Amino acid sequence: MSVLKLLEAQKAGMTLADRQIAEFILDDPGRMLELSSAALAEATGRSQSSVVKFSQKLGYAGYQQLKLAVNKAKALEWHAPGGVIHGTIDASDSYVTILQKLIGSKLLSMRETSSANNEEAVDAALAKLSSARKVLLAGVGASSLVAADFSYKLLKLGRTVLLNSDSHIQISNASALDESDALMALSHSGRSVETVRIAELAKRRGATVISVTGMQTNPLAELADIRLFTVADEDRVRSSAITARDAQLMLMDMLFIMLLRYQTDANDFIHDSESAVTVFKV
Amino acid sequence: MSVLKLLEAQKAGMTLADRQIAEFILDDPGRMLELSSAALAEATGRSQSSVVKFSQKLGYAGYQQLKLAVNKAKALEWHAPGGVIHGTIDASDSYVTILQKLIGSKLLSMRETSSANNEEAVDAALAKLSSARKVLLAGVGASSLVAADFSYKLLKLGRTVLLNSDSHIQISNASALDESDALMALSHSGRSVETVRIAELAKRRGATVISVTGMQTNPLAELADIRLFTVADEDRVRSSAITARDAQLMLMDMLFIMLLRYQTDANDFIHDSESAVTVFKV
DNA sequence: CGAAACTTGGAATATTGTATTCCGAAATGA
DNA sequence: TCATTTCGGAATACAATATTCCAAGTTTCG
Known part of the structure; x- marks a missing residue:
C-alpha cells in the first residue's frame, strides 16, 4: 500500500x-x-x-x-499499465471510454488491494479458515453478496459455513461460536452496526475474528484478530460501491485459490459439487 | 537510468x-x-x-x-517484472505470482466481455431497462449473486425490481409479467434449467427477455429478444466460476453506469438511498 | 632525480537535521 | 466542574551529514 x-x-x-x-x-x-x-x-x-x-x-x-x-x-x-485509462467517468463519455475507465478503475482497485495485504496476514487467515471447525460469514448490503459468493466457494471445498442475510439469525449464529470457530466479517466502511455487533459477540465467545475492511481506521478492524484490507477507487467510478465490491471479491478469490493449495483433497470436492450441479443443466 | x-x-x-x-x-x-x-x-x-x-x-x-x-x-x-501475467495458476506459484495471474485473468475477461457486446444491443437493453414497468432478474448459483448485486443497484435508481433466489417464486413472478415488463436472465452456460424455464414463460407472456450468457450457442440466448454476452477465462483460473462472475459483474456495472446517464434524476435516488443507509453505521 | 602539484582518503570538526522531553493549552469525560 | 487525556510547540539532547584540513601516496615535469 x-x-x-x-x-x-x-x-x-x-x-x-x-x-x-x-x-x-x-x-x-x-x-x-x-x-x-x-x-x-x-x-x-x-x-x-x-x-x-x-x-x-x-x-x-x-x-x-x-x-x-x-x-x-x-x-x-509512474507505473501505469498499458491501455488502461484512469479518469473520472462522466456523463459525456462515449460507450468505449466508459468501458475503458471502468476497467481501469477495477484494475486499480484490484492492484492496490493486492498490495495492501501482507502475506503474513493472508497466511494467518488461511490457516484459520482451513482449521476452523465452522466459519461464520457476516456482511450487510453489498458486502453480504460477497460473503455469499465466498460461502458458496467454501462449501465447494467441503467446509462448514454459516451465512444468513438476516442479521438476527447472524447474531444467533455468532452466539453459538467458540474458540475453534472463525468469523469473517466484511464491511468496506468497517462501521456497519450489525456486522460490528456480530464481530464483538464472536470475539467475546472466543472465536477468531477476521476483518475485511477499507484502510481507514475503523471499529471492525480494531477488534479483529486478523485484518485484511480492501482498497476502492470510489473517486473515479462515482456513486455506488462498485470498486469496493470488486476489491472484496478479488481478496476472497485469492483466499479461495490459496485454500485450494492448503487443502489437498480440494479438487475432489470441487469436482463432485460441479457434477452435482450439472444435473440442473438443459 | x-x-x-x-x-x-x-x-x-x-x-x-x-x-x-x-x-x-x-x-x-x-x-x-x-x-x-x-x-x-x-x-x-x-x-x-x-x-x-x-x-x-x-x-x-x-x-x-x-x-x-x-x-x-x-x-x-521490484515492480518491473510485476506487470499483468497471463498464465495458468498452479499449486507451486508464489503468493505474488498468484495475485498477478489472478488479476491478469480478471482483466482479460473484462476486456473480452467489453468487446463481445456491440453498442446496439447494449443500447436496446438500456432502453428496455429504463422504460420497463418492472424488471425481473433471474439466475441460479453464482449468477444469482450477480443478479442480486444488480437488483440492489436498480433499486438505488428507484426502479421496480423483482428478485428471488427461490425458483418457484421466480416462476410465479414470471407468470405475472406482461408486454411492458422485462426479464433479465443470467446464466453463463445459458443452460440452467430454472433460468431457461423462466425465460420461456416470460417470453410467452410477452415480456422482453434480455439474456446474459457465454458466447457459445445456448438455449437461453436463442430465445432472448436482446442478447448480451460474457467471456470467461476459465482455462487459467481453474475451478469455479471466478472470471465468469467477474465478466457478468463487469457487464452489469457498465449497464448501471450507462443507466445513470439515461436517468437524469438518478443521483437524487442514489443520494437518498445512501444517506438512508448511513443510519446503520457506527 | 627530485620538488611542485595533484590525488586520495581519513580524522576532526562544524553544521545541519532528527528525536525526545517537558510543559501549557485545549479537548474530553466523569 | 474538576480530573484526565490529548495535542502540539519550545527547548534540548542526540545523531547524522558535510566540510575542512592534513598526511601519505602519485604524477608531472624541469
Whole structure:
C-alpha cells in the first residue's frame, strides 16, 4: 500500500496539525522529499516536532523513513499499465471510454488491494479458515453478496459455513461460536452496526475474528484478530460501491485459490459439487 | 537510468574506497537504506567522509539524496517484472505470482466481455431497462449473486425490481409479467434449467427477455429478444466460476453506469438511498 | 632525480537535521 | 466542574551529514 493512499484514507480522521502536514505531502510529494523535517514544518506552519511525531504516528521510525516511503510510492505511481485509462467517468463519455475507465478503475482497485495485504496476514487467515471447525460469514448490503459468493466457494471445498442475510439469525449464529470457530466479517466502511455487533459477540465467545475492511481506521478492524484490507477507487467510478465490491471479491478469490493449495483433497470436492450441479443443466 | 545500473557501469573505474562502497550497495541495496553514512562506512571499512564524497562524486548533493535514488531504483526494480501475467495458476506459484495471474485473468475477461457486446444491443437493453414497468432478474448459483448485486443497484435508481433466489417464486413472478415488463436472465452456460424455464414463460407472456450468457450457442440466448454476452477465462483460473462472475459483474456495472446517464434524476435516488443507509453505521 | 602539484582518503570538526522531553493549552469525560 | 487525556510547540539532547584540513601516496615535469 502506498503511503499516499494511506494518507488520503486517514487524513479525515487526523488532528489539525497532522492533517495540514498530510495535505502538504499529498499536494506535492516531490517537494516534500527535498525538505528536512524542520523545513516541512515551516512550510506547513507547524513545528518540527509535530512533523516527526506525525511520521511516528503513521508507523515509521522517524521522518527519514517516511521520506523513503513517500519516495517509493512516488516511484511506483509512474507505473501505469498499458491501455488502461484512469479518469473520472462522466456523463459525456462515449460507450468505449466508459468501458475503458471502468476497467481501469477495477484494475486499480484490484492492484492496490493486492498490495495492501501482507502475506503474513493472508497466511494467518488461511490457516484459520482451513482449521476452523465452522466459519461464520457476516456482511450487510453489498458486502453480504460477497460473503455469499465466498460461502458458496467454501462449501465447494467441503467446509462448514454459516451465512444468513438476516442479521438476527447472524447474531444467533455468532452466539453459538467458540474458540475453534472463525468469523469473517466484511464491511468496506468497517462501521456497519450489525456486522460490528456480530464481530464483538464472536470475539467475546472466543472465536477468531477476521476483518475485511477499507484502510481507514475503523471499529471492525480494531477488534479483529486478523485484518485484511480492501482498497476502492470510489473517486473515479462515482456513486455506488462498485470498486469496493470488486476489491472484496478479488481478496476472497485469492483466499479461495490459496485454500485450494492448503487443502489437498480440494479438487475432489470441487469436482463432485460441479457434477452435482450439472444435473440442473438443459 | 537507475543508480544501481550506474554503479555497476562505473564500478570498474573507481578508486578502491569508492569501489568497496559501490559493491556494498549493489550487493544489498535494502541494507544500505537502513544504514547511516557512518554505519555504511563502518560496514565497508572506510571512513564516513568517504561515503559522503562518494555520493557527491555520483552527482548527488549528499548521502541522503543517494539513499533516495537507491530507494527509488529498488522500488521500480521490484515492480518491473510485476506487470499483468497471463498464465495458468498452479499449486507451486508464489503468493505474488498468484495475485498477478489472478488479476491478469480478471482483466482479460473484462476486456473480452467489453468487446463481445456491440453498442446496439447494449443500447436496446438500456432502453428496455429504463422504460420497463418492472424488471425481473433471474439466475441460479453464482449468477444469482450477480443478479442480486444488480437488483440492489436498480433499486438505488428507484426502479421496480423483482428478485428471488427461490425458483418457484421466480416462476410465479414470471407468470405475472406482461408486454411492458422485462426479464433479465443470467446464466453463463445459458443452460440452467430454472433460468431457461423462466425465460420461456416470460417470453410467452410477452415480456422482453434480455439474456446474459457465454458466447457459445445456448438455449437461453436463442430465445432472448436482446442478447448480451460474457467471456470467461476459465482455462487459467481453474475451478469455479471466478472470471465468469467477474465478466457478468463487469457487464452489469457498465449497464448501471450507462443507466445513470439515461436517468437524469438518478443521483437524487442514489443520494437518498445512501444517506438512508448511513443510519446503520457506527 | 627530485620538488611542485595533484590525488586520495581519513580524522576532526562544524553544521545541519532528527528525536525526545517537558510543559501549557485545549479537548474530553466523569 | 474538576480530573484526565490529548495535542502540539519550545527547548534540548542526540545523531547524522558535510566540510575542512592534513598526511601519505602519485604524477608531472624541469
